Amino acid sequence: MPWAHEPSRKELVLIRRPASIVPFAAAVTASALVGAGGGAAVYAALAQGDAPAPQVAAASSQPAASTTPLSVNEIYRRSYKSVVEITVTSTQSSPFGGSQSQRGQGSGFVYDTDGHIVTNQHVVDGASSVSVRFWNGTTATASVVGSDASTDLAVLDVDVSESHLTPLTLADSGDVAVGDGAVAIGSPFGLEETVTSGIVSALHRQISSPNGFAIDDAIQTDAAINHGNSGGPLLDLQGHVIGVTSQIESDSGGSDGVGFAVPSNTVRSIASQLIENGNVEHAYLGVSVQTIPASVADRLDLAAGAEVAEVRSGGPAKDAGLRGATGSRTVAGEAYPTGGDVITAVDGESIETADELQSAVAAKRPGDEIKLTYVRAGDSHTVTGTLANRPK
Numbered sequence: 001m002p003w004a005h006e007p008s009r010k011e012l013v014l015i016r017r018p019a020s021i022v023p024f025a026a027a028v029t030a031s032a033l034v035g036a037g038g039g040a041a042v043y044a045a046l047a048q049g050d051a052p053a054p055q056v057a058a059a060s061s062q063p064a065a066s067t068t069p070l071s072v073n074e075i076y077r078r079s080y081k082s083v084v085e086i087t088v089t090s091t092q093s094s095p096f097g098g099s100q101s102q103r104g105q106g107s108g109f110v111y112d113t114d115g116h117i118v119t120n121q122h123v124v125d126g127a128s129s130v131s132v133r134f135w136n137g138t139t140a141t142a143s144v145v146g147s148d149a150s151t152d153l154a155v156l157d158v159d160v161s162e163s164h165l166t167p168l169t170l171a172d173s174g175d176v177a178v179g180d181g182a183v184a185i186g187s188p189f190g191l192e193e194t195v196t197s198g199i200v201s202a203l204h205r206q207i208s209s210p211n212g213f214a215i216d217d218a219i220q221t222d223a224a225i226n227h228g229n230s231g232g233p234l235l236d237l238q239g240h241v242i243g244v245t246s247q248i249e250s251d252s253g254g255s256d257g258v259g260f261a262v263p264s265n266t267v268r269s270i271a272s273q274l275i276e277n278g279n280v281e282h283a284y285l286g287v288s289v290q291t292i293p294a295s296v297a298d299r300l301d302l303a304a305g306a307e308v309a310e311v312r313s314g315g316p317a318k319d320a321g322l323r324g325a326t327g328s329r330t331v332a333g334e335a336y337p338t339g340g341d342v343i344t345a346v347d348g349e350s351i352e353t354a355d356e357l358q359s360a361v362a363a364k365r366p367g368d369e370i371k372l373t374y375v376r377a378g379d380s381h382t383v384t385g386t387l388a389n390r391p392k
Contacts, residue, residue: 069237075183076195078239081135082110082168083232085187086119088127107186107232108132108156111271113165117156118271119231120246121147122210124154132156134164135193146274149211150282150390151266152246155274168233171240173263176200176219184223184245186232198223206355207247207260213390214358218260219243225259234261241267283364284390286315287322289354292342296331303375305344306357309337320385322374345373361387
């Protein structure tokens with residue numbers, strides 16, 4: 001699918017929307033981001049231009065001992081040498097024949113002293129060449145160690161002197177609270193070393209990845225995020241990375257909306273796997289689901305739980321015999337699928353929402369068995385299936 005595009009207002013939007021069945025649990029993501037905003041679009045924090053702009057992610061080192069909040073100026077002075085600007089060149093077919101070169105720009109930061117830089121996957125996707133510019137103007141060619149579209153993260157490698165490599169520290173994003181201060185550093189519109197500040201506006205948001213899967217526990221912030229911030233760090237008031245700025249939701253495509261960051265705990269897990277293996281494997285069930293709340297279940301003639309809206313052909317859910325919805329009904333202004341199996345338990349543990357089902361699958365690995373209890377036409381059934389590796 002092409003990147004969503006509206007030339008009059010929105011140059012380079014954030015997410016490619018899947019045309020048909022969304023992989024497991026991604027259906028709830030789209031409605032969460034678009035429905036509540038009265039048609040507001042979700043954007044990647046990309047630079048202006050004809051190609052997706054590069055962005056970068058968070059890094060890890062030893063946590064500082066002090067927990068005294070720093071000023072924005074202190075955070076900036078401690079961090080700006082670790083934040084880099086990324087320029088990507090890609091080659092695309094020309095409508096007039098042949099090919100044409102396109103450039104994109106984004107942000108990133110130093111992950112370790114081995115030369116690893118973390119950024120968003122959508123920043124480097126399709127790149128034929130990648131370069132990294134450091135705070136002092138030094139520019140180095142970068143190679144892509146690995147990328148993971150499902151979490152929108154990538155790791156680059158640069159060969160520079162260690163004096164250029166001052167890693168940022170990854171915080172525990174599980175300790176972040178709503179109302180905490182937040183500082184973003186990056187290159188919006190190509191303006192390197194730009195700092196903005198605000199607060200953590202909300203936690204546990206679910207956003208869509210470039211390949212249509214859900215990214216859990218995203219951090220929402222009102223710190224200004226614009227085109228070119230993608231892949232840059234979102235920092236707490238100790239100057240530690242709590243997330244990688246990745247998306248904005250806005251009517252105009254500017255920072256009049258809210259920003260979202262992939263949480264640092266996800267960054268830590270994915271970056272370490274990319275560095276070690278060059279790729280990441282995610283467990284895959286092969287369904288899209290929607291929560292059926294207990295408050296409306298009787299009116300829909302369904303059980304409460306996670307209803308299967310669609311089943312992907314060839315996936316574990318299809319092999320296990322699960323059935324998707326056959327229709328839909330609207331209750332109190334909300335549309336719900338009907339006629340599908342409603343999953344009520346995983347491995348004997350009750351679940352009530354699509355998010356809980358997704359979390360249960362995400363906790364497993366490809367090849368693991370999963371036992372699903374579901375209700376079909378009023379009767380409860382249990383099946384056991386083997387999870388697959390999520391499609392790229």
